[in-house]
Amino acid sequence: MKLYRYLTGPDDANFCLRVSEALNNGWELHGGPTLAFDGQRIIAGQAVVKEAPGQFSRDIDLSQF
Incomplete structure (x- = not known):
């Protein structure tokens, strides 16, 4: 299945870390x-976005x- 997330937050180091964490967990920009x-x-x-197994x-x- 294809998954989609939209990450939002103040433009700060914490937001960058959240995006980096998603990328390191297999998500792609x-x-x-x-x-x-x-x-x-x-x-x-x-x-x-991410391709994941399952329904x-x-x-x-x-x-x-």
Whole structure:
């Protein structure tokens, strides 16, 4: 099955670590990063995708992959 996640958060070292962790767990970048301003800080976003065994279900916990 194909899985998709969109990681978001303040544009800081913690966000970069979350994306790095996903990459090291087999996720791949999907497109470029996005940036938005919420009136106080810059919010970053990055889509990631992964091919995983099994059948898709809406009950899947994507953080477990």
